[in-house]
Amino acid sequence: MTGEQRTAVQNALGFNVAADPDAVVRAVHAAKYADLHRSDPAAITRAVAGALSLAKRLLAIEDDYATFRSTVARLVVANNRGDDYGLGELASGLEQAGIDLKDDYDVADTLARATEQEGWL
Numbered sequence: 651m652t653g654e655q656r657t658a659v660q661n662a663l664g665f666n667v668a669a670d671p672d673a674v675v676r677a678v679h680a681a682k683y684a685d686l687h688r689s690d691p692a693a694i695t696r697a698v699a700g701a702l703s704l705a706k707r708l709l710a711i712e713d714d715y716a717t718f719r720s721t722v723a724r725l726v727v728a729n730n731r732g733d734d735y736g737l738g739e740l741a742s743g744l745e746q747a748g749i750d751l752k753d754d755y756d757v758a759d760t761l762a763r764a765t766e767q768e769g770w771l
Contacts, residue, residue, distance in 0.1 A: 651712045659709050668710050669703040677704050717747045 651659075669677055677700025684690070684697035721743045725735045744751060 651716075653716070656709060656712055656716070659705065663702060663706050663709065666702045666706045668706040669700070673700070673703055674707065676700060714749055717749060718744065721747055721749075 677697075680693070680696040680700045684693040687693045722740065725740055725743060729735050741751060741755075
């Protein structure tokens with residue numbers, strides 16, 4: 651999405667709260683239930699509320715994606731122009747932009763250790 655599209659969606663959503671992982675599951679179930687029980691106004695209301703919450707979560711993901719892309723692009727262009735940025739600078743740039751990958755690093759490190767130990771077995 652473009653910045654303008656994200657802004658338009660944000661304006662339309664207003665102060666709706668982004669769905670947390672459990673709310674995503676509930677929203678999907680509410681939508682499925684509403685699809686099966688279309689004459690139930692309460693089911694339709696829950697499905698619409700869930701859809702708005704999902705839209706807010708997707709908007710947050712779009713914002714992170716745009717930030718990630720612009721950070722990577724900035725460092726690649728800088729490298730192409732003679733700077734020498736490494737992955738550490740990428741990680742730092744993403745962290746400064748509000749994208750924290752520390753949990754992802756822990757998972758990657760655990761997988762790397764497991765892969766290294768496969769050779770020992």
